[in-house]
Amino acid sequence: PLDSKLCATSRTGYIISVSGCYLMAKSQLQQSIAQSTGESEYIALSSALKTLIPIHRTLKEFISVVQVQDPISCNVIESFPTLVHEDNSSALILANDQKLTARTKHYPIKRHWFWSIIKDKKNGIEIVKVETTKQQADYCTKGLPTPAFLSNRKSVQGW
Numbered sequence: 457p458l459d460s461k462l463c464a465t466s467r468t469g470y471i472i473s474v475s476g477c478y479l480m481a482k483s484q485l486q487q488s489i490a491q492s493t494g495e496s497e498y499i500a501l502s503s504a505l506k507t508l509i510p511i512h513r514t515l516k517e518f519i520s521v522v523q524v525q526d527p528i529s530c531n532v533i534e535s536f537p538t539l540v541h542e543d544n545s546s547a548l549i550l551a552n553d554q555k556l557t558a559r560t561k562h563y564p565i566k567r568h569w570f571w572s573i574i575k576d577k578k579n580g581i582e583i584v585k586v587e588t589t590k591q592q593a594d595y596c597t598k599g600l601p602t603p604a605f606l607s608n609r610k611s612v613q614g615w
Contacts, residue, residue, distance in 0.1 A: 463485065464489045465485045465486045465487070465488070465489055465490075466485075466486050466490050466496035466499070466500075466597075467483060467484070467485055467486070467596075467597045467598070468482070468483070468484055468485075468486050468499065468500040468503050468504075468597070469481070469482065469483040469484075469500065469593045469594075469595075469596025469597035470482055470500065470503070470504035470507070470593050470596065471592050471593045471596065471612055472504075472507060472508055472511060473612075474511075474515065478612055478613050478614075479511070480507075481593070481596055481612075482503075482504075482507070482596070483596040483597065486499050486500070486503075488564075491562070492546075492559070493544065493546070494544055494545075494546030494547055494550075494559070494560070495560075495563060497542070497543075497544035497546065497547035498544075498546070498547040498550055498551070498560075498563060498567060499567060500547075500597075501540070501542055501547050501551055501583070502567045502568075502569070502570060504540065505540065505570045505573075505581075508538070508540065508581075509570065509573060509581070512538050512579075512580070512581060515536070516536070516580075519536065536580060537580050537582065538580055538581045538582070539582055539583075539584050540581065540582065540583045540584065541584060541585075541586035541590075541591065541592070542583055542584070542585065542586065543585070543586050543587065543588045543591040545585070546559075546560075548583060548584075548585055550563075551570075551571075551574060551583045552574070552583055554568070554571045554574075554575065592608065592611055592612045594608050595608040595609055595612075
């Protein structure tokens, strides 16, 4: 029998911050076994967006109701850009280009639910490339050497 401590599933981890202020983080094993790193990263991206999009919509509605002003320009903020950082090129290309390839056609359709939201630029959500060394969610997904962990935690939480 297999050792119950062995696991073939990847770990999803993400951090959500608003204006650089840490809001929440999540780390959990994925429910299915990914066949590649790209698929695992895409599953994590889809999962993160399920949490992020309602927060984004709530903040957008809040801003429209209270007429928040930008302290520098004193103009009323109409919308705000929301950046989603992704360090995996395969997941980034699939999310932004939204074209299935021979390598990605087996991904479950339920993972692509956010395509129309990302495609509509009026929503203000953009998925952008971040260097792996600057990926703040690393300490949510893997064991890091102590110095890397401390540096990563400090960049996110400030301590």
